[in-house]
Amino acid sequence: MKPTVPLLLLVLLTVAQLSQAQVWTSFLDFSRILPSLSRPANHSRIFYAVMFDAGSTGTRIHVYTFIHSDSAELPVLDNEMFHSVKPGLSAYADYPEMAGQTVRVLLKVAKKTVPRLEWKRTPLVLKATAGLRLLAAEKAQALLTVVQHVFDESPFLVPDNSVSIMNGTNEGILAWVSLNFLTGHLKAQSKKTVGILDLGGGSTQITFLPKLRETIENVPVADYVARFDFFNSTFELYTYSYLGNGLMAARLAALDALGAEGLEWQVFKSSCLPKKFRDEWSFGGVTYQVSGHPDGDAGYKLCYQEVLKVVKGIIHQPYELEDTNVFYAFSYYFDRAVDAGLIDDVQGGMLEVRDFKKRAKEVCNKMAKYPPTNPFLCMDMTYITCLLKDGFGFKDRTMLQLTKKVNNVEASWALGAMLEYFHNLKIH
Structure with a gap:
């Protein structure tokens, strides 16, 4: 049975500024809340929502289809259409009009x-994450202004504050809402929840x-610590986003x-890269010359x-991790596990940290023995290991659920963000 969409009407209440009494009396009458059309409003009882995830390495669109039941139940999430393009909007920091073209596509x-x-x-919303948070404020705003213009030209419903940069705390909380909604753990009678580990390009979250x-x-x-109200209950979460x-x-x-200068002549070397490897690598619209140590050593130790300095003294270890909720790990956790041959690229799977x-x-x-088809895989896998162990403090035998989709819906904060538009979570 698919999970129901909780409190969907209360969000529409926020949009339409109806009183609570008005909402419950018009519970089945969406024509009083949604914009009027030339035919009976939403006679099919199907309605839609569009969420853009503007990440640091790509821009993704989630088109959600909701169905309102004929019974007294709340609407259900029927399916999601997902599509993504690369690079992220931040790559166009100096050419914001190109970012607008990405959104148009x-x-x-x-x-x-x-x-x-x-x-x-159909509401249309875009939330940007670490890619834009890492940009200078004026460049980030220029990108948002272009996107807002594209949205305003579109035929969709554009709510107030429909284009924004989401703070890291909300990113972690909304990912938690998404995963617990999709796994059925947000029902009022549910006693268990799942934790989330999200590894993006610019930031990582634990909740x-x-x-x-x-x-x-x-x-x-x-x-x-973040508290928010949901299902007439107050959740108090441990959550943090590391930009x-x-x-x-x-x-x-x-x-x-x-923050390095002289990028046109400087070569950045690492023991995490194959000795004979040298190439260009771009992130956030900036290109770097990178290589291994041709005359030095390389390898895991x-x-x-090298990666420990990125984690040590920065990542806080929660008091409680063992014997707590199952943790779902997604985004680059999932992608790199696939690249390393640890899990199936469709089914995902359970892994121990020591894997x-x-x-x-x-x-x-073994970097020297094989062509560098994925030259950063050593660095990425080592960083993930260091982040989980020396960062968050997970034990070797801790099991993680690696996933890309749950019930055919992308594992991300996007669904939770749309639910936030449907109902004020009162995050503080």
Whole structure:
């Protein structure tokens, strides 16, 4: 049975500024809430929502289809149309009009998915993450302005504040909402929840519902705790977003390339790269010359020391991780596990933390024996191992659920963000 969409109507309440009493009396009458059309409003009982995820390495579009049941149940999430393009909007920091073209291309997916008669009632939202958070404020704003213009030209419903940069805390919380909604753990009677580990290009998030009070009491600063109301209950989560500890940003830090000058002549070397490897690598619209140490050593131990400086003293270890909720790991955790041959690229699978460590050692110590088809795999796998073990403090035998989709829906914060538009989560 597919999970129901909780409190969908309450969001529409926020959009339409109806009173609670009005909402419940008009529970089945969407014509009073959605924009009017020339035919009976939403007579098919199907409605849609479009969410853009503007990440550091790509832009993704999620087109959600919801069905309102004939019974007294809340609407259900029927399916998702997903599409992505690379690079991310931040790559166009100096050419914002090109970012607008990226959004126009993805809007064609929405137009093909959402019936024309439903366009005017379908909310269109874009939230940018670490890629834009890492940019200078004026460059980030220029990109958002172009996207807003494209949205305003579109035939869809454009809510207030439909184009924005999402802060890291919300990114972690909304990913938690998405995964727990999709796994059926947000039902009022549910006693269990799942934790989330999200590894993006620019930032990484950890979010879970602690069972021990000491976990909340032992956070370094109050920003590690977030409370929000959902299902007439208040959740108190351990959550934090580490800007600069996403996979691509971590590469820069490990290479000592952060904020470096003279990029046209400087070569950034690493023991995590094959000795004879030298090439260009781009992130955030900037191109770097990178290579291995042609006359030096390479391998797992040296690589681990390089990536450890990206983690040590930065990542806080929660008081409670063992014997807590199952953790779902996605985004680059999933992608690199696939690249390393640890899981199936469709089914995903359960892995122990030590599986990352074992494969990282194998990849790093055999770099010289194979052509560098994926030259950063040693660095990436070693960083993931270091992040999980020396960063968050997971034990070798801790099991992680590596996933890309749950119930055919992308594992990300995007669904949670759309639910936020449907209902004010009151995050604080």
